[in-house]
Amino acid sequence: MVTSRDVAQLAGVSQMTVSRVLQGSDKVAAATRERVLAAMQEAGYRPHAAARTMRTRRTSTVGVVVADITNPFYPQLLEAVGQALEAACQRMVLWNAPDPGGSSALQALDEGTVDGLIFTTITEGSDQLADALQRGEPIVLLHRGLDSLDCDQVTTDNLTGGRAVADYLVATGHTRIGFLQGPELTSTARHRERGFRDRLAELGHPLAAELTGQGGFAHDLARSAMRELLAQDDPPTAVFCANDLTALGAVDGAVSMGRRVPEDVWVIGYDDIAMASWDSYDITTVRQPIAEMARAAVHLLLERVDDRSLPPRKEQFPSELVVRSSTARTEVR
Amino acid sequence: MVTSRDVAQLAGVSQMTVSRVLQGSDKVAAATRERVLAAMQEAGYRPHAAARTMRTRRTSTVGVVVADITNPFYPQLLEAVGQALEAACQRMVLWNAPDPGGSSALQALDEGTVDGLIFTTITEGSDQLADALQRGEPIVLLHRGLDSLDCDQVTTDNLTGGRAVADYLVATGHTRIGFLQGPELTSTARHRERGFRDRLAELGHPLAAELTGQGGFAHDLARSAMRELLAQDDPPTAVFCANDLTALGAVDGAVSMGRRVPEDVWVIGYDDIAMASWDSYDITTVRQPIAEMARAAVHLLLERVDDRSLPPRKEQFPSELVVRSSTARTEVR
Numbered sequence: 001m002v003t004s005r006d007v008a009q010l011a012g013v014s015q016m017t018v019s020r021v022l023q024g025s026d027k028v029a030a031a032t033r034e035r036v037l038a039a040m041q042e043a044g045y046r047p048h049a050a051a052r053t054m055r056t057r058r059t060s061t062v063g064v065v066v067a068d069i070t071n072p073f074y075p076q077l078l079e080a081v082g083q084a085l086e087a088a089c090q091r092m093v094l095w096n097a098p099d100p101g102g103s104s105a106l107q108a109l110d111e112g113t114v115d116g117l118i119f120t121t122i123t124e125g126s127d128q129l130a131d132a133l134q135r136g137e138p139i140v141l142l143h144r145g146l147d148s149l150d151c152d153q154v155t156t157d158n159l160t161g162g163r164a165v166a167d168y169l170v171a172t173g174h175t176r177i178g179f180l181q182g183p184e185l186t187s188t189a190r191h192r193e194r195g196f197r198d199r200l201a202e203l204g205h206p207l208a209a210e211l212t213g214q215g216g217f218a219h220d221l222a223r224s225a226m227r228e229l230l231a232q233d234d235p236p237t238a239v240f241c242a243n244d245l246t247a248l249g250a251v252d253g254a255v256s257m258g259r260r261v262p263e264d265v266w267v268i269g270y271d272d273i274a275m276a277s278w279d280s281y282d283i284t285t286v287r288q289p290i291a292e293m294a295r296a297a298v299h300l301l302l303e304r305v306d307d308r309s310l311p312p313r314k315e316q317f318p319s320e321l322v323v324r325s326s327t328a329r330t331e332v333r
Numbered sequence: 334m335v336t337s338r339d340v341a342q343l344a345g346v347s348q349m350t351v352s353r354v355l356q357g358s359d360k361v362a363a364a365t366r367e368r369v370l371a372a373m374q375e376a377g378y379r380p381h382a383a384a385r386t387m388r389t390r391r392t393s394t395v396g397v398v399v400a401d402i403t404n405p406f407y408p409q410l411l412e413a414v415g416q417a418l419e420a421a422c423q424r425m426v427l428w429n430a431p432d433p434g435g436s437s438a439l440q441a442l443d444e445g446t447v448d449g450l451i452f453t454t455i456t457e458g459s460d461q462l463a464d465a466l467q468r469g470e471p472i473v474l475l476h477r478g479l480d481s482l483d484c485d486q487v488t489t490d491n492l493t494g495g496r497a498v499a500d501y502l503v504a505t506g507h508t509r510i511g512f513l514q515g516p517e518l519t520s521t522a523r524h525r526e527r528g529f530r531d532r533l534a535e536l537g538h539p540l541a542a543e544l545t546g547q548g549g550f551a552h553d554l555a556r557s558a559m560r561e562l563l564a565q566d567d568p569p570t571a572v573f574c575a576n577d578l579t580a581l582g583a584v585d586g587a588v589s590m591g592r593r594v595p596e597d598v599w600v601i602g603y604d605d606i607a608m609a610s611w612d613s614y615d616i617t618t619v620r621q622p623i624a625e626m627a628r629a630a631v632h633l634l635l636e637r638v639d640d641r642s643l644p645p646r647k648e649q650f651p652s653e654l655v656v657r658s659s660t661a662r663t664e665v666r
Binding site: 063069070072074075076078079082086091092093094095096097104113219223248251252253255256274278279280281 | 396402403405407408409411412415419424425426427428429430437446552556581584585586588589607611612613614
């Protein structure tokens with residue numbers, strides 16, 4: 001690797017002069033500066049990024065932390081975040097790790113190799129992250145929030161989304177209504193369930209314990225849970241799933257038993273990932289505005305990188321029920 | 334942020350002494366060193382990662398470059414690469430960018446913020462990458478290779494995989510055989526097509542131009558191309574798709590026209606992503622050993638980080654036809 005010493009030798013100046021040129025000092029004569037710059041070019045010298053980072057304290061790189069990259073929702077969200085960052089001339093680096101607290105991403109932030117972090121899969125109980133947030137580090141929670149923390153968060157209104165599904169199923173005449181839950185430590189699963197459960201009770205159709213299963217935000221778990229629901233003597237006529245991946249698994253569970261969707265059972269998801277609208281599934285779902293959420297998160301983060309003293313901000317986007325053929329194109333029995 | 338100046342003040346020593354302690358110099362008395370270390374701890378001082386990188390020249394971080402993160406193959410591959418890196422105590426950072434040459438990842442390598450790079454979606458014509466490879470930079474091509482370059486590459490035998498599909502379809506009696514191509518600039522699409530096309534010709538059933546469409550490794554393009562093939566007066570009875578995402582689109586194109594798979598048309602994919610085996614699709618495909626390939630790529634890369642003078646190595650894994658209900662559970666007409 002070419003060093004500043006090599007450049008100094010080639011230009012016939014001291015290393016201090018090379019250093020001054022790198023720092024843009026006005027103590028170097030124009031002719032000398034040009035000689036040094038020419039020598040840098042000739043030698044192929046690149047001021048080490050590490051050194052440059054130390055001077056400017058900005059890397060123009062944002063880290064994104066995700067735990068479930070094989071859930072198709074996250075690649076879509078990451079692509080949207082990447083586009084929003086690119087539009088802001090920022091690079092994206094990604095940590096995909098089972099640890100939702102992103103300890104190695106926090107380390108990178110601590111060490112200055114990223115300017116800020118966007119967490120997309122946070123769960124309750126990440127103490128290290130809570131500490132970093134309380135120190136005012138530039139961190140934004142996207143998609144999943146933390147009820148217990150006052151920090152920048154961009155989410156959708158999952159409570160209202162869950163309520164809308166309850167309204168829809170009761171209005172279309174269902175009384176045997178099932179539910180496949182998501183992991184309890186995630187805000188999305190908790191809020192969707194609370195909205196759905198509370199509204200069903202208000203409407204006089206409280207959720208029955210025997211019609212509730214754990215889908216775990218995973219295709220295989222949802223498929224098994226759906227098969228258990230459908231194997232009952234009096235199975236549900238409609239099943240709300242806490243996210244689209246769960247709904248895909250639920251449809252496949254039904255298909256694996258020779259049941260038809262929606263003739264035998266309705267299935268509803270949440271998120272509106274691309275696959276939800278593919279012909280083989282065509283799933284009714286609650287849409288999250290993924291691109292808008294990604295842009296909002298990037299905007300909040302870059303503002304906080306510039307000014308850590310800003311008060312915490314919470315942006316919540318509305319959700320929207322999208323009806324497709326996994327429910328509506330048939331009459332309720 | 335706490336600086337070495339703060340530490341020096343707290344410890345009652347010069348900044349030079351703090352610097353010497355950081356560098357592990359033996360010119361500092363033991364008692365002084367302990368005072369400085371205690372001051373660092375008290376002040377919460379962390380030697381800036383950038384500075385540390387300059388000293389050790391290793392970041393234990395590997396960059397991975399991908400262009401198609403919404404193709405479910407890549408999240409699966411990335412998860413496998415992440416696990417292999419974790420087992421080797423390396424961190425993974427990811428660049429998801431439409432530029433398959435990964436110019437910003439190459440910049441990070443150049444600047445020393447990653448030790449090496451794994452490219453998963455390389456295409457012909459990436460001059461910048463070719464330059465970096467010829468300089469002997471620690472770079473491994475995974476999944477997609479470059480015929481024209483002598484460098485570390487981990488791929489599967491896509492030629493043989495394509496040939497196996499031709500053998501299977503001819504052996505099961507098909508004569509109207511269709512094909513949905515992938516992007517010509519990718520080695521995977523080229524090799525799969527060449528194997529399939531050459532073997533069909535050898536078997537006396539050369540691929541007909543009117544039964545060939547462009548699936549573009551994308552669900553929506555594949556769906557449209559399949560609809561065009563099936564709208565013909567004499568449509569194909571079987572369609573080989575250059576990857577699984579294309580096959581999912583092909584099935585959905587058939588479904589959208591009320592055609593049944595496999596009763597009306599057989600569909601075959603390539604990769605064996607998780608979705609290929611989901612009940613709603615259950616697609617016959619050619620399996621790539623994703624986890625083994627990921628481990629091999631990480632192994633080659635870490636060896637090259639240690640020793641750039643190693644000769645270029647090409648590892649090619651075998652492929653395997655996996656028969657599911659998108660083809661075999663029915664008789665050929």
